[in-house]
Amino acid sequence: MKTDIEISQATKLAPITEVAEKIDLTFDDLELHGKYKAKIEFAALDRMKENPEGKLILVTSINPTPAGEGKSTVTVGLGDALNKIGKKAVIALREPSLGPVMGIKGGATGGGYAQVLPMEDINLHFTGDMHAITTANNALSALLDNHIHQGNELNIDARRVIWKRAVDLNDRELRFITVGLGGPINGVPREDGFDITVASEIMAILCLATGITDLKRRLSNIVIAYTFEREPVTVGDLRVEGALALVLKDALKPNLVQTIYQTPAFVHGGPFANIAHGCNSILATRAALHSGDYVVTEAGFGADLGAEKFLDIKVPNLEKAPDAIVIVATIRALKMHGGVPKTELSAENIDALTAGFSNLAKHISNMRKYGVPVVVAINEFISDTEKEITLLKELCEQENVKVELASVWEKGPDGGIDLAKTVVETIDTEESNYHSIFTHEDDDLTEKIETIVQEIYGGNDVIYTKKAQQQLASFKKYGWDRLPVCMAKSQYSLSDDPSKLGAPSDFDVTIRELVPKLGAGFIVALTGDVMTMPGLPKKPAALKMDVDEQGNAIGLF
C-alpha cells in the first residue's frame, strides 16, 4: 500500500492555470506560487460575485478518536465523486497548521486517493498565510509592548494585557512565560504566553473578513488590554490596524489547488475547531460558491465543535447556509466510542458498535436541530466486517437518516459515487430550512452557552469559575454580553471531559475563562482543561522527516 506522500509524488498534476480555467479564471486572475498553487486576486473575487451560487455541502463527523475518521478524505472524495457523476463540484478546505504536522502523523489534506495536492507544500509553508498571520500577531505584541515601554500614553495596565503572542508550532514551553526581563532597557516585565497561530484572533478575522476594508475594521476592534481604569484598549487605539492589514493583504486572498483528479480546491484559513471557530475563510467559501454547482466544505473535529460553529458563527457571516450536512463516521471509531481499546479495533464487535452508535446518533439529532438535511457517510476500513456494516446501516435507518459507504481513500472518486448520488438526491428532494438554535436573536452569553451545552452537548448545567463570573459582569458593562459565543472544548467528547466517550449524559460543563475577540466578533468560552497551545508527543513526527538532494520531502506522512 502506497503512503499518502508516495501517491502525491506519483500524481501528474495539471498546471494550476488549467485548473483555474475550469472555473473561468484566467492567468491574470491568479497570483502563482510555483506551478501548482495560486492565490485568487481581489479583482477576480469581485467579478466572480456575478456568477450564480452553488449548493453548499458541509462535511462534519462524530467525535474524533485515535482510530481516525477521515473527514478531510471524505470531503475531497465526495468532491471528486460529484464531478465523476457529471456535476460541477469544487472543494473548500482549511489549510493545515505546521504544529500538528511536526507533532503527530496526520495532516489536513485528505489521504489515499482522496487528497488535495501538492500535499507536501500545503502541509509545509503553502502560500505563507500562516506565517503572515503569525507575523501580524507578533507585530501587534511588539508594538503594544513598545507603546507601554515608550511612555504608555494609553495608560495600559501591563498586568492586564490579554493579547498573546503566537507561533505555528506545538510548543508547550511557551504557554506560560515572563517577558521584558533584564532591566529597564529591555522592556516592561510582565506575564505572557504564546498560542498556536490557528487559535490567534487574527486567524479568525482573516477567515471572517469579506475584504480589506472589513479586515481593517475587524483588526481595529481587537481588544488587546485594559487600562488602569479597566477600560478596554483596542488595536484602533494603538493605531496599527493599517500596518497589520498590510502584513495580511496577500494572506487574505484565497488559495487554489487541485485534488488528485484535478477537482479545483480552495484551501484557505485554518482555525482549529476545539480552540477557535474551525472553518475555512468566508472569501474562499464564497469564491467556491461562485465557481461550482456544488461546494463540498468541512468544519473541524466533531459536529459538536466545527459544525456548531459553522452553523452559529460562519453562516451568518457567509450569508448562506448548507443545503446538506454529511456526517462522517467509521466503524472503528464508533467501536471506540463503545468502549473498545485501540488495539482491539480490528476484531468484529457488534455490541461495541451498537453502544458507540450513540455518539453518531447524537450528532445526527444535533444537526437536524438546525433544519438542514443530513446524510451519514461510513468511511470504509479494511477491518470492517459485513455484519458490522449491515448493523450500522440498520441503526442509521432507525434514525431515519440516509447512509452510504464511502471508500474514496482506496478507490478515489469511484468509491464515492453512491454517496455523491445520495447527497445530490437529498439536496434535490429535501429543502434546507436553516435556523438558529438560539431562542432569541439577542440571547445573552449565558443563555447561548446554556443552549449549546444542553442542546448540542447533551449536558445539564453550566458552571462558571469565579474568574468567568467576574468576566461576565465586566463584559456586560462593556456591552459585549450579546455577542456570539465560540466554545473552546475538548474534541474527544461531547462533554468537556475527554475521557467521556459515546453520548455522555448527566454532566455539567465548566466555563473556566472568557476571552473577548471583538475583531472576530465573538467571545471565546474556555471549558475544562482545553489549551490554546498544544504540546509535542514523546516521539514527534519530525524525527522521521527528511528531504533529498533534489528537494523532495521524505517521511512527511
Add this chain to the structure above:
Amino acid sequence: MKTDIEISQATKLAPITEVAEKIDLTFDDLELHGKYKAKIEFAALDRMKENPEGKLILVTSINPTPAGEGKSTVTVGLGDALNKIGKKAVIALREPSLGPVMGIKGGATGGGYAQVLPMEDINLHFTGDMHAITTANNALSALLDNHIHQGNELNIDARRVIWKRAVDLNDRELRFITVGLGGPINGVPREDGFDITVASEIMAILCLATGITDLKRRLSNIVIAYTFEREPVTVGDLRVEGALALVLKDALKPNLVQTIYQTPAFVHGGPFANIAHGCNSILATRAALHSGDYVVTEAGFGADLGAEKFLDIKVPNLEKAPDAIVIVATIRALKMHGGVPKTELSAENIDALTAGFSNLAKHISNMRKYGVPVVVAINEFISDTEKEITLLKELCEQENVKVELASVWEKGPDGGIDLAKTVVETIDTEESNYHSIFTHEDDDLTEKIETIVQEIYGGNDVIYTKKAQQQLASFKKYGWDRLPVCMAKSQYSLSDDPSKLGAPSDFDVTIRELVPKLGAGFIVALTGDVMTMPGLPKKPAALKMDVDEQGNAIGLF
C-alpha cells in the same frame, strides 16, 4: 519628488520569466511567486555551474550615520549603469528583515530610481524565506524543550541551553524571558530569549550552504546546549536535521527579481552585519556569477563589519574573491563623522568634511589590506556643494584612490555611468590579489580577534570578560579554538562604542561573550553592548502603514 513606493508602483515591470530569459533561464527553471518574483530550481543552479564566471564587485561603505549612505542604492544603480554602458551585469543583494521595516523608515531595496522591485513585496514577506528560517529556528527550540520535558535522554542541562528562539521583528520585550512556567505539564522552567531572525544561526547556514546535503550537514553541527557533564549537544544528537532541512528546502533556492531598469537581481538571505555575517547567500552569489559578466553585490553596514566578514568568512566558502571593492560615502555622512549634528548637515562645512574623511580613509586602507582594488563612490545629495565635492575628490586623490560621483537615486543608470566605467577600467587594469589578513591560516580565536581589532578597527587591546575567558578555555577543550570569527559590534563606529565617530584611535575592544555557531562554522564574538534583538523606536514606521481596498501598500516608505 516621488517617494520610493510611488516610483515602484508607477514602474511597469517585465514578467519575471522575461527577466529570467536574459540570463538563459526558462519557465521550467523557475518557481514563480506571483508575476514578478521567482525562485531558481536546484536543477537550474546545477546547470548554471557550466557557465563562465563573471567579475565580482563588492559594494561597501563608511560607518553608517543617521544621515544615510545609500549602499543598496549605489549597488542597484551601478548594476543598471553597467548594463547601460553595454556590459552584461546582474545584482546580488540581501533580502530585508521586517523588523527594521516596521521600526524605522528604510529598507534594503535601494531608493529613488535605483531600486529592486516589487519593493513592497520584497520588504514584506517576499518569497517566505525569513518565515521558513524563523519556523525552523523555533521548531528546533520546541523539539529541544520537548526532549528535555519527555525524559531528557541526552542528559541536557536546561540551564545550559544556548539555542534561542527567533522572530523577524524588533521586539526588545523578548530579549530576556523565562519559559516553561505553569507547572509540570507545561514544560521545564528555564531562562530563554529571542533573537531577531537575521541573527539566527539558521540564517547564516542558509547563506553559506552549497546545497541540501551541505545544509543538512551544517544544521546537524549546530550546538544547542550542554549536558550536565558540560559536553556539547548538537542538532544531530537530537536527530532533527532532516525535519529542519525539510522546512528550509524552498527557502534555500535563490530568488530572482529585477531593478526598475529590468536588470536581473538575485535577492537572497539577509543576515545583519552587526550581529551576524552580513552577506547574501552563496547559492545566489554563485548563480549571479554564472549569469553575468559583472556581478554587483553588497555586504551590510560599514566595511569594518560587512566587508570584513565578506572577505574573511564568505570568500573562503564562495571560492571567489572580489575583483574590485566600491566604498560608498556621502558628504553629509562624512560631515557627521566630522562632528556636525544631523540638523546642520545641509550647510557647507569644509572643516567637518576634512575631519570626517578620516572614516573613509580608514576603510580605504582596510580594504587594501586584502589586496583588492578599491574605488570610492560619492552618493550625491542635493545639499552637496561644489566646493565640498571638489575637496572630497582631492582628499581621495591624496589617498591615491579613484573616486566618482554617483547620482543614481535621482537619475537611475545615467547617474552611474562614470562610476561604472571607472569600475570596469579598474578591473581591467588592476589585478585583484586577494589574501587573508590573518598571519597564519590557523590563527586561534584570540589571534584572529586581535588582528581584526588592530588592523581593521584601529584599536589597541582586546579585553575579555570573565565569561568570555571561561568560554575561550572551554572552546579550546572542544576543539573550536581555530574556527573563523564573526564579530558582533556596533555599526556606527569603528570601535565598539557607537558614540566614537570618524576614525577613533587609542581604544580597546571588550569581548563580552562568545557564541559557538558550529553549523555556520564560526564563533560569534559579542563586543560592547551590541544586542541580537533590536527594539522599536518611540514612533515606529508601522504607525504610518496602510493598505487600500485593492491591496496596494500605503506609507511603506
